[in-house]
Amino acid sequence: xxxxxxxxxxxxxxxxxxxxxxxxxxxxxxxxxxxxxxxxxxxxxxxxxxxxxxxxxxxxxxxxxxxxxxxxxxxxxxxxxxxxxxxxxxxxxxxxxxxxxxxxxxxxxxxxxxxxxxxxxxxxxxxxxxxxxxxxxxxxxxxxxxxxxxxxxxxxxxxxxxxxxxxxxxxxxxxxxxxxxxxxxxxxxxxxxxxxxxxxxxxxxxxxxxxxxxxxxxxxxxxxxxxxxxxxxxxxxxxxxxxxxxxxxxxxxxxxxxxxxxxxxxxxxxxxxxxxxxxxxxxxxxxxxxxxxxxxxxxxxxxxxxxxxxxxxxxxxxxxxxxxxxxxxxxxxxxxxxxxxxxxxxxxxxxxxxxxxxxxxxxxxxxxxxxxxxxxxxxxxxxxxxxxxxxxxxxxx
Numbered sequence: 001x002x003x004x005x006x007x008x009x010x011x012x013x014x015x016x017x018x019x020x021x022x023x024x025x026x027x028x029x030x031x032x033x034x035x036x037x038x039x040x041x042x043x044x045x046x047x048x049x050x051x052x053x054x055x056x057x058x059x060x061x062x063x064x065x066x067x068x069x070x071x072x073x074x075x076x077x078x079x080x081x082x083x084x085x086x087x088x089x090x091x092x093x094x095x096x097x098x099x100x101x102x103x104x105x106x107x108x109x110x111x112x113x114x115x116x117x118x119x120x121x122x123x124x125x126x127x128x129x130x131x132x133x134x135x136x137x138x139x140x141x142x143x144x145x146x147x148x149x150x151x152x153x154x155x156x157x158x159x160x161x162x163x164x165x166x167x168x169x170x171x172x173x174x175x176x177x178x179x180x181x182x183x184x185x186x187x188x189x190x191x192x193x194x195x196x197x198x199x200x201x202x203x204x205x206x207x208x209x210x211x212x213x214x215x216x217x218x219x220x221x222x223x224x225x226x227x228x229x230x231x232x233x234x235x236x237x238x239x240x241x242x243x244x245x246x247x248x249x250x251x252x253x254x255x256x257x258x259x260x261x262x263x264x265x266x267x268x269x270x271x272x273x274x275x276x277x278x279x280x281x282x283x284x285x286x287x288x289x290x291x292x293x294x295x296x297x298x299x300x301x302x303x304x305x306x307x308x309x310x311x312x313x314x315x316x317x318x319x320x321x322x323x324x325x326x327x328x329x330x331x332x333x334x335x336x337x338x339x340x341x342x343x344x345x346x347x348x349x350x351x352x353x354x355x356x357x358x359x360x361x362x363x364x365x366x367x368x369x370x371x372x373x374x375x376x377x378x379x380x381x382x383x384x385x386x387x388x389x390x391x392x393x394x395x396x397x
Contacts, residue, residue, distance in 0.1 A: 008135055013361075030383040033350040034374035035176070035325065036241040038300075041293045043239065043280065050279045058275070066271035068259050070097025070247070074278035078233070078247050081281075086208075088221040088231060094255040097269050098262065101206050101246040104232035105129050106265070107258045108167065108202050109136045118162045120199075121169040122150050124357035124367060126176045129169055129204065141165070142359040147319070149175065149182030152189045159197040167200035167230075172220055173208040174324020177357045177369040181322055184217050191223050206234040206246075209290050211323035212298035227251030235277055237325070238290050245269065245277050294323075297373050301327070304372040304380050311388035313395065325373045328354075331366040335394055338363040344390045349383045 054062060069075065079095040082088040089095070098104055105128065113119070115137045121129065123142030133140055141158045143150045150170060159165060168190065172182035182190070194201050203220045221231040227250070234246040248258065262268070280286070304327060308318050318329040331340055338353040354367020372380060 008137055012131055012134055029345075029348045029350055030375060030379045030386070031350045032370035032372070032375060032383060033352050034371040036374065037237050037293065037325070038296065038373050040296065041289075043284070043289060046280060046284055047240075047276055050276050050283070054272070054275055054279065062272045062275065064271065066268045066274070068096075068263050068268045069094075070269055071271060071274035071278055074274050074281075075247075077278060077281050079249070082221075082231075082233070082249060086216075086219050086222060088219045088224075089249055090224070090227075092227050092252055093249055094252040095247055095249045096255060096259060096262070097274055098246045098248055099266060099269050100236060100244045101204060101232045101234040102128050102132070103262070103265070104230065104246060104248040105132045105169075105202065105204065107248070107261050108200075108230055109133065109138065110261045111254065111257050112166045112200060113138055114164075117164045117166045119167060119169055120155065120158050120162065120165055121359070122171065122175065123359050124177055124354060124365070125169070125359070126171060126204065127356050130357070130359065133169075138166075140359045145175070145178055145180060147180055149180055149186055150190070152186050152193070155190065156193055159193055159199065165197070165199050167202050168194060169202045169204065170220070171204045171207075173205055173217065174210065174321050174326070176207070176324070177326055177352070177354070177367070178328040179319045179321030179324055179326040181217060187218070187220050187223060191220060191228070194228055195226060201229045202232065203229055204232045206232070206237050207324040208233075209238055210294060210297060210325070212294055212301060212321075214322045221249060227254075230254070238286070238293065239277065239280065243273050243277060245273060297325075300372045300375075300377065300380060303377055304370070304384060307381055307384035311384055312391060313388075315395065316391060325371050327370045327372060329368055329370070330354075331368065331391075331394070333366070335366060336363055337366050337368045340390065340394055341368060343394070344387055347386050347390055349386045349390070351387070 074097055075095050079089060109132055113136055118139040118141055119133050120141045122145055141162050143154045174181055221229045231249040235243060305320055315332045316329050319327055331337055338355045341351045341353040344351055352369040354365035355361055355363050358365045
């Protein structure tokens with residue numbers, strides 16, 4: 001039987017990153033294609049102890065329906081952390097628990113956008129967000145990036161010229177895929193422009209607690225005096241990604257409508273897992289756990305950067321992130337990041353091509369994204385050595 005796919009889904013392709021897992025699981029492949037934290041940092045013992053305790057103490061209550069807004073103690077703990085530690089959240093804001101930060105992107109589109117509306121986003125940007133925007137048949141307006149994040153002059157031009165802009169999408173801290181951080185000066189200007197042109201901001205910020213060097217830069221949500229910023233957070237990068245627990249902090253009236261949209265999608269977020277996360281936050285030292293992760297990831301980042309400096313030719317430009325999970329480099333003019341990553345995979349090193357994060361999905365995109373948190377130190381050293389050889393082969397051609 002021929003199944004007729006809806007117009008909104010017919011043009012969407014599977015995530016290159018998800019598809020690449022088919023190759024990275026093969027023996028001998030060194031993967032720089034991951035998008036999460038190191039399994040070394042998953043608190044398996046602590047979660048096992050929490051699970052045993054909750055099964056003993058809560059019993060059937062673990063398996064009841066929960067509220068759509070989320071497990072109340074977890075909501076309180078997350079909101080208190082954002083306010084007390086990062087100054088984010090005001091009296092008119094509310095926080096709900098969702099199925100990962102990805103669901104915040106979906107709920108935002110569902111509640112704010114009509115087909116044909118415009119979303120302004122960084123270029124390149126997170127593939128999960130781009131595919132969500134495409135699925136709602138929204139127009140994408142890309143803003144170029146540099147070492148300080150989104151170009152604010154280009155953003156203002158887009159706000160002046162684009163029709164029906166509903167929100168600005170940004171990953172301000174250690175951006176996926178480039179690893180760069182939006183400066184404080186640009187955050188302030190971004191917020192000022194959003195106010196002036198009366199658009200919302202979706203601050204997707206799953207990496208902000210993983211800073212390895214330099215001072216913390218205030219969250220855009222902490223600058224929000226009008227209820228204009230929707231903050232998307234997640235425990236995926238600081239506890240474990242398979243939990244699929246995220247949260248959104250936004251203006252209360254908008255959150256009420258997002259709760260209705262969530263009820264349509266999944267009724268509520270997995271209740272036992274929410275209870276596991278809440279117990280972990282209350283019983284263990286989350287900041288100490290994050291500190292251990294930072295120490296490990298900082299050393300892995302430094303290892304990768306030092307090997308790149310030593311082995312890559314000077315024609316290759318590379319970001320040097322202050323935190324997060326990713327390093328990005330550009331092939332020289334005229335060379336395709338997609339062609340390069342396909343060649344590197346034949347040499348058993350997996351990276352993600354920049355075309356994956358390109359608003360036009362253009363294979364001519366010169367970029368390549370590499371993850372440094374998941375591979376071992378030995379894999380980083382060997383993998384960069386192999387990539388350097390691959391780059392040499394490309395430059396000879």
